[in-house]
Amino acid sequence: MSTTATNKTNISLGRMLLRSLAHRRARSFSALAALTVSAAVSTALLTLYNDLDAKLHHEFRSFGANVVVTSTTAAISPDEILQVQNIAGTNSLTAPISYAIATTDRKTPVVVAGVDFATMQKLDNWWKVGTWPSQPDQVLLGQRAAGFIANEKEVTLTYAGKALTLHGTGRLSTGGDEDSRIYLPLATFENWVGVQPHVLEIQVPGGAGRVNAVLSQLKHDLPQLHADPVRQLVAGESSIVDKTHALMYGAVLLIALTVAVSVLATLSASVLERRRDFALMKALGASQSQLFAHFLLEALVLATVGVVAGYLLGSGLAWAIGIANFGTATWPKLSILPLVLLLNLGIAACAALFPARVLRGLQPAALLKGE
Incomplete structure (x- = not known):
């Protein structure tokens, strides 16, 4: 394929991405909401996790000598x-x-x-x-x-x-x-x-x-x-801290799986709706990797926006939980932002893999004829 054709294809893919996000707002918003919830809960749990030991140890100090x-x-x-x-x-x-x-x-x-x-x-x-x-x-x-x-x-x-x-x-x-x-x-x-x-x-x-x-x-x-x-106090403190750690890990994993299923369903429906668009791009010379890159990019854009919104919501949630349960505020921590971003991008990428397989079996001629 010539350089000019490649550039045209890339421009078309870019326009298609913007068109998808702008005109398929319901599905885009559904995926964005799920990814925002994932980022918010992950941010809240990881922020609390960073202060968990100090807060729990502080609470146990109120029970007297150890x-x-x-x-x-x-x-x-x-x-x-x-x-x-x-x-x-x-x-x-x-x-x-x-x-x-x-x-x-x-x-x-x-x-x-x-x-x-x-x-x-x-x-x-x-x-x-x-x-x-x-x-x-x-x-x-x-x-x-x-x-x-x-x-x-x-x-x-x-x-x-x-x-x-x-x-x-x-x-x-x-x-x-x-x-x-x-x-x-x-x-x-x-x-x-x-x-x-x-x-x-x-x-x-x-x-x-x-x-x-x-x-x-x-x-x-x-x-x-x-x-x-x-011993009752020392053993009880150690047990509760360990169990709370495990509970928080399990909560993050469960939420990640739930969000992945939600995003998978949304992206699968999106692929089915846009089969003719993808078929047209394929007929114009777009390669399989370009189509997949477009589809994956759409998911990653939603995941990134979800991280920004989710980080703000999650930090506020962690602050409120800290005040309500421990009497002290849990302040936002920028150090967890890369981890939350990596988690959301991973969820979006995994959710995009299965629908993207549908793109491989597209037959442009048949779809464009309406078959």
Whole structure:
């Protein structure tokens, strides 16, 4: 074929592409809508996926400590607490806790615990607390422990013959052992009982891998202490994160397959409608590869436009989901745009392969005669 004929054919193919997109708006819009949905959902899921670990780990932090360090022979010294904090990392929370058995004004034994209330409020913000103590002479009464006290406003406790009167400020309800305890400020507890902390509750940020690394280092650097994970929390966090990852992968795959079927049906109908147009181009000298390139180009143009619209919609959807479910916004990420584009182009290309096979069997003479 001469250069002039080739140029004319290419021009005709270009006009045919524009004509198809402009005049077959219903089918073009149907394919574009499907590809836009694919891009939007993929963008939303991939954007959330990038922040998923951080957001889920943040949510799990609200459930309290995931590592407990204890000493059975002696109190944990301030130097050891500092070492533990350095190993756990700057983003971790470490709460020293001291325990003792005291007697209430009703002569009932009760577990009293000395804690740093500011740290505990961050560490265990899932606790149901009316009012957190803010003064050295204020205490937090567990729901059941409050029944051991005659006067909650003037809480009198006795340990080793030493009486201490404090003011109850709030009730604590967790449904666990905490409900049977009375919590005092750590400094007040140490001055009264003379016992330093024997327990450290630690909240280590990150997943199971990070927690295990901290545990290994604690056991290596501080063998005199016992460091154990809160296994239900660590295992549950790891399991939920893994399952959420798998769910998001599966959702993207399912949506991609659904969109591919929708686009396949639209493009197949488009080929059948335009058989005479393709037959005419073939009669004028267009090669099989040129016809296929035209048809594939049409699908890829729709896929590209769908990516632009879908990326904007998907980014907005990810932002809304982040606010609604995690309380923090998930901002758009340009780094996922190439992946979304590749996915949409792949869907469009695969959907175009089957209808394009119909072009091979076109008989220009028969079609143009109306047979």
